[in-house]
Amino acid sequence: MNYRAIRAIYLFEMARTWRTLLQSIVSPVVSTSLYFVVFGAAIGSRITEVEGVSYGTFIVPGLVMLSVLTQSIANASFGIYFPKFVGTIYEILSAPVSYVEIVIGYVGAAATKSIILGLIILATAALFVPLHILHPWWMLTFLVLTAVTFSLFGFIIGIWADGFEKLQMIPMLVVTPLTFLGGSFYSVNMLPSGWRTITLLNPVVYLISGFRWSFYEIADVSVAVSLGMTLGFLAICMALVWWIFRTGYRLKN
Amino acid sequence: MLAMPPIISVSNLSKTYGSGFKALNGINLDIKRGEIFALLGPNGAGKTTLISIVCGIANLSEGSVTVGGHDINRDYRAARSLIGLVPQELHTDSFETVWATVSFSRGLFGKPKNPTHIEKVLKDLSLWDKKDSKIITLSGGMKRRVMIAKALSHEPQILFLDEPTAGVDVELRKGMWEVVRTLQASGVTIILTTHYIEEAEEMADRIGVINKGEIILVEDKAGLMQKLGKKELKVHLQGRIDAIPASLAAYNLELSDDGHAVIYDYDTKGDRTGITSLLNDLRNAGIRISDLDTRQSSLEDIFVSLVRAP
Numbered sequence: 001m002n003y004r005a006i007r008a009i010y011l012f013e014m015a016r017t018w019r020t021l022l023q024s025i026v027s028p029v030v031s032t033s034l035y036f037v038v039f040g041a042a043i044g045s046r047i048t049e050v051e052g053v054s055y056g057t058f059i060v061p062g063l064v065m066l067s068v069l070t071q072s073i074a075n076a077s078f079g080i081y082f083p084k085f086v087g088t089i090y091e092i093l094s095a096p097v098s099y100v101e102i103v104i105g106y107v108g109a110a111a112t113k114s115i116i117l118g119l120i121i122l123a124t125a126a127l128f129v130p131l132h133i134l135h136p137w138w139m140l141t142f143l144v145l146t147a148v149t150f151s152l153f154g155f156i157i158g159i160w161a162d163g164f165e166k167l168q169m170i171p172m173l174v175v176t177p178l179t180f181l182g183g184s185f186y187s188v189n190m191l192p193s194g195w196r197t198i199t200l201l202n203p204v205v206y207l208i209s210g211f212r213w214s215f216y217e218i219a220d221v222s223v224a225v226s227l228g229m230t231l232g233f234l235a236i237c238m239a240l241v242w243w244i245f246r247t248g249y250r251l252k253n
Numbered sequence: 254m255l256a257m258p259p260i261i262s263v264s265n266l267s268k269t270y271g272s273g274f275k276a277l278n279g280i281n282l283d284i285k286r287g288e289i290f291a292l293l294g295p296n297g298a299g300k301t302t303l304i305s306i307v308c309g310i311a312n313l314s315e316g317s318v319t320v321g322g323h324d325i326n327r328d329y330r331a332a333r334s335l336i337g338l339v340p341q342e343l344h345t346d347s348f349e350t351v352w353a354t355v356s357f358s359r360g361l362f363g364k365p366k367n368p369t370h371i372e373k374v375l376k377d378l379s380l381w382d383k384k385d386s387k388i389i390t391l392s393g394g395m396k397r398r399v400m401i402a403k404a405l406s407h408e409p410q411i412l413f414l415d416e417p418t419a420g421v422d423v424e425l426r427k428g429m430w431e432v433v434r435t436l437q438a439s440g441v442t443i444i445l446t447t448h449y450i451e452e453a454e455e456m457a458d459r460i461g462v463i464n465k466g467e468i469i470l471v472e473d474k475a476g477l478m479q480k481l482g483k484k485e486l487k488v489h490l491q492g493r494i495d496a497i498p499a500s501l502a503a504y505n506l507e508l509s510d511d512g513h514a515v516i517y518d519y520d521t522k523g524d525r526t527g528i529t530s531l532l533n534d535l536r537n538a539g540i541r542i543s544d545l546d547t548r549q550s551s552l553e554d555i556f557v558s559l560v561r562a563p
Contacts, residue, residue: 087344090338091344091403
């Protein structure tokens with residue numbers, strides 16, 4: 001294992017985060033605060049409790065997940081796309097590093113950043129609504145698993161994309177709608193039964209449900225199913241990354 | 254004395270791109286330890302593809318390559334650790350400092366931190382006073398030197414320079430040659446590709462010519478210089494002649510198409526060039542001379558005749 005290479009890539013990527021601190025951290029915090037003001041305070045004050053908690057409190061886990069998902073994808077896809085775009089990828093490919101080391105470096109940094117972000121949003125939320133976390137370790141487990149899985153997914157998008165448009169396309173057209181429809185702002189139980197069944201095809205439902213359970217023990221699906229689905233998606237992303245490096249897809253041809 | 258094994262050995266290497274384009278076709282090439290090898294070839298000949306495969310940036314289609322005895326696929330870590338690569342295009346980060354980007358390269362190649370070495374590399378490349386500057390603020394020539402510094406950061410035994418002096422002014426080019434010579438003196442093997450024939454003449458120990466994905470010549474520069482020793486004397490005549498007079502047959506003259514000039518090949522390194530007697534014999538044959546010019550065949554001529562050959 002070339003640990004020094006992993007460290008070099010990881011620190012290089014984290015340096016990029018600190019350099020763009022304002023854009024990386026401040027803007028998601030601001031937009032999340034806006035969600036609280038609009039959905040939590042303005043609209044939420046007219047909504048009765050959802051499954052025993054106030055509406056503002058109910059949406060906290062969903063909002064954190066929303067940011068962690070989109071940020072993981074954005075960080076990781078940009079992190080690997082940019083060297084491809086400016087050509088500095090030549091150095092990574094010609095270095096004595098294995099693809100596992102490359103992935104740990106890039107995905108590790110992207111996930112770290114979105115985990116930090118998730119925790120900052122959580123802290124911001126605590127300023128607006130009273131928070132209690134019943135299962136903090138499960139909360140962290142879901143947070144880390146989601147950050148890693150979607151950073152891997154972002155890494156795949158970054159390798160697949162051959163233009164900035166494609167880089168934006170999947171997050172905008174697929175991930176954001178799935179997240180909004182995944183129960184960030186409502187309980188799946190609130191939907192008519194036909195829509196409920198369709199919603200269960202959305203993988204994000206399982207992530208948000210599991211994450212919300214770790215806070216309030218409120219869940220749309222059982223925690224075991226949530227965990228299983230998250231791990232399943234992680235495995236799919238890992239398999240795709242393995243295939244990319246084995247074939248040199250969009251990297252070596 | 255036993256011959257040292259080549260530091261790079263390329264056998265039967267072929268590369269076909271996904272589009273079906275065959276960029277390399279059955280390349281066989283050995284690079285000797287410690288030499289400066291110049292790879293010459295027109296655009297699209299396969300120079301960069303060859304380098305990319307040896308360095309691990311592109312996959313090969315057929316054949317094999319070893320670097321320092323290590324197969325580039327099976328034993329890629331050992332092979333790549335020996336190589337520093339400076340690609341043709343200026344691919345640099347923008348917002349990192351010179352020091353950070355060069356240190357990053359060293360880490361990427363698995364070497365422990367060594368500020369003393371990095372300092373030496375930056376000083377050798379006249380980049381020391383720019384070490385804290387962001388790369389985006391540097392000139393093109395400096396960026397190229399940053400790329401060389403990155404390649405040297407991990408103390409490679411082999412350095413690939415793909416068109417190192419393209420778009421670099423004369424003074425910098427001379428500076429670059431100086432750096433390359435210093436590196437060779439420290440035992441580094443250097444492979445450079447270039448468009449500038451004078452660069453190959455100036456620097457290389459051996460020269461290889463690649464065209465349309467095939468190596469068409471590999472020769473010591475000394476051997477090529479022998480061919481360069483040939484000169485050509487063109488004697489312009491006042492009148493027109495239809496044929497070379499029999500008295501001049503010994504000179505193997507060639508008559509120009511319009512009959513207004515004769516061309517004589519001679520060897521500047523020979524004891525006698527034969528020019529004086531040729532001029533005498535021309536006068537004796539009653540041929541009046543209007544002008545003379547001489548021309549030395551260059552590596553460029555050899556090169557052009559090689560790559561134009563069908």
